[in-house]
Amino acid sequence: MQYDKKKYERQIKESRLFELDRETQYTAFKREAYKMVEYLYCYLLAVNKQKYEEYGCEITKIATLCINNFRRDKGDFLHYFNAAWKLEYQHIMGNQTHIERFHGLKVTEEEKRAVSKYIRLATNIDAGISDETLYLKLAAAMEIPVEKVRKLAQMAIVQISSDTYVNEAGEIRIIWDQLAGNISAEASIYEKETIKEILFAINQVFQGLQQRQKPIISDMITIKLCDQLSETQSSQYSFVSKEIMDAWTTTGVLPTQREIAKKYGRDEASISRSVKDFLNKLRKEVRLDGIK
DNA sequence: TATTCGTGAATCACGGACTG
């Protein structure tokens, strides 16, 4: 069956759903909501059937979540949904069990990281090498099947590319994910702050640290965020460690937490704790921001 | 002096290697 993207876009746009009051017009709202979920599902299949077909369950989940949290002053609903879906999709793609289940390939974290690293490097350098050639070379160098490299590359690209659906609401969530891992899936974080605000918040909290802490936190935060930061951003904020950033762009190699610990003559546990505390402070800061 | 930091020990998570 062919899905007509335009048609579903139109149906989504023309839906009365968000004109209804979900309390006084409960039944009508429910009815429209069900329809909307269906539209969104069909819409995604129209966008890319083979890619999304197997995720009906997840699509429905996100659609429902979006419908429940969307308010009309948040802009276009479809954008809102797309941003949320992109994140969910990344999440699915990043999930280890998924990798094994759906591609029938066993992949280690190491290989995953390595491939995404090299792909990224290649894009940065832009040697004009074709994807397939690159994959072949990578496969040879890493002594793993080309097929595996190809799959991993796809995943890596999902994570780093800025395709049509990226917007700020999406990216802010990515930054959070990079920083703090799986923060609770409350939808509020999806739209609350802009990237600038969150980077500003990071900066703010960073400035409040004691002097001895700063270089360490700086390195660690940069490690976590370096692939999300643009050049202008990295020069703009003082919490970005230039050293790490340089290492990242030139070699693609990042130090481990342990190496950071050694570098500053600290116990690695100390680093871990400092980072944790920093993130907690950051969380608090952002929450306060959101309330006022 | 109240906070904030640093530390070592214990523990967890995970991948790889070995073994039967």
Next chain:
DNA sequence: CAGTCCGTGATTCACGAATA
């Protein structure tokens, strides 16, 4: 193959020290 053992990297906890 499954079961296990080991190394690595990271986290958490309780406590003592440094800082603002």
